[in-house]
Amino acid sequence: MSDIKSVITSTSALIGLTTTKEFNHEQERSLPKKLRAQLDQWSAEIDKLKAKADNAEADAKIEYYKQIEELRTMQKSANSKLTELKESSDGAWEELKAGMDGAWNSLGNSLKSATSRFK
Numbered sequence: 039m040s041d042i043k044s045v046i047t048s049t050s051a052l053i054g055l056t057t058t059k060e061f062n063h064e065q066e067r068s069l070p071k072k073l074r075a076q077l078d079q080w081s082a083e084i085d086k087l088k089a090k091a092d093n094a095e096a097d098a099k100i101e102y103y104k105q106i107e108e109l110r111t112m113q114k115s116a117n118s119k120l121t122e123l124k125e126s127s128d129g130a131w132e133e134l135k136a137g138m139d140g141a142w143n144s145l146g147n148s149l150k151s152a153t154s155r156f157k
Contacts, residue, residue: 069123070120070123070124073120073123073138073142074120077113077116077117077120080113080145080146080149081113083149083153084106084109084110084113084149087102087105087106087109087152087153087156088102088106090102090156091103091106091156102156105148105152105155106152108148109145109148109149109152112141112144112145112148113145115141115144115145116138116141116142116144116145118141119137119138119141119142120138122137122138123138
C-alpha cells in the first residue's frame with residue numbers, strides 16, 4: 039500500500055500526457071488498459087480495507103464501512119469515466135480527460151487517505 043502514492047502520481051502523469059502533442063494514437067489506445075489495470079489494483083486495495091473493517095471494533099467498523107462506501111462510489115465514477123473514454127471519438131478526448139483526471143485523483147487520494155487511517 040505504500041506504493042499507492044507513486045501509482046497515483048504516475049497514472050495522473052500518464053493521463054496528463056493527453057494534452058501534449060507527443061501523445062499519439064498508440065498511447066491513446068493503450069491508456070484504457072493501463073487505467074483498467076490500475077482500477078483493478080485499487081479494487082483489491084478496497085477489498086483489503088473491507089477485510090480490516092470486518093475485524094474492527096463496532097464503533098470503528100461503522101466509520102470504516104462509511105469510508106469504504108465512499109471509495110466504492112468514487113470507483114464507480116472512475117469506471118464510468120473509463121467507459122466513456124473507451125467509447126469516445128478522437129475529438130471528445132480532451133473533454134473526457136478533465137473528467138477522468140478528477141475522478142482518478144479523487145479515488146486515488148481518498149484510497150490513500152483511508153489506507154493511512156485503517157492502520
